[in-house]
Amino acid sequence: TDAADAEAISEAVTRKTMRFVPVKSPEQQAAAMVLKTRALLVRQQTQTINALRAHLSELGIIAGIGTAKIASLIAIVRVETDARLPNAARFALTAIADQIDALALQINKLERELVAEVKHDEDMRRLATIPGVGAITSASIKALVPDPGGFKSGRHFAAWLGLTPRSHSSGGKERLGKISKMGNPELRTLLVAGATSVLRHARGNHKAPRWLVALLARRPFKVVAIALANKMARIIWALLTKGGTYRGLESSAASS
Structure with a gap:
């Protein structure tokens, strides 16, 4: 089967839709x-x-x-x-x-x-301004994500990190399961830990974003932590691909 696999790989790399991992x-x-x-x-x-x-x-x-x-x-x-x-x-x-x-x-x-x-490093400095993203997380992203532009959108980047639920949909019925946990486990762990830290600080803090406080009021803590980690991943992708500076969770929630 090795010869058949090699032939299939050689055929696949000629397709225009193939995506390649940068060196x-x-x-x-x-x-x-x-x-x-x-x-x-x-x-x-x-x-x-x-x-x-x-x-x-x-x-x-x-x-x-x-x-x-x-x-x-x-x-x-x-x-x-x-x-x-x-x-x-x-x-x-x-x-x-x-x-x-x-x-x-x-x-x-x-x-x-x-x-x-x-x-x-300019990129890492800008990433470190995001709440929940410190020096370790920004350095990990810069080292382990060589080409953020390879993702079509921030949603694709978050899905690559495994921060989106698995879909078990059929016949027009959508069934979403647990997060997929695909991609790099270290990056996902760092983002979830950062999101957890932000949520703990948001509890009882009148300066916390209103949408985050409202989400904590109606959903379990861990579910909100994953949702916030997903949003952080999309913000990270936007900063790395489009440039600019971080404007705050409140404004990013409004824009998304």
């Missing part, structure tokens, strides 16, 4: 390496923190949820006079605590480099 430049590949290295270190940091939490919980020592709360557990491990920890446990857990600190140092170093790159 990434060495600079884009390098930027993607920085992002992937950071993602790897963040995963290792999470694993190490979970290990420390699990070991200390066996001794009845528990801290609040979140990376910021782990400092109290590390302090307990390094206090040699704390009788709750046997010497053998303190010896082992000190190695884990040192690893957490080392990973945090490396992650901060990479993030400072990403922020510096964003400041020197």
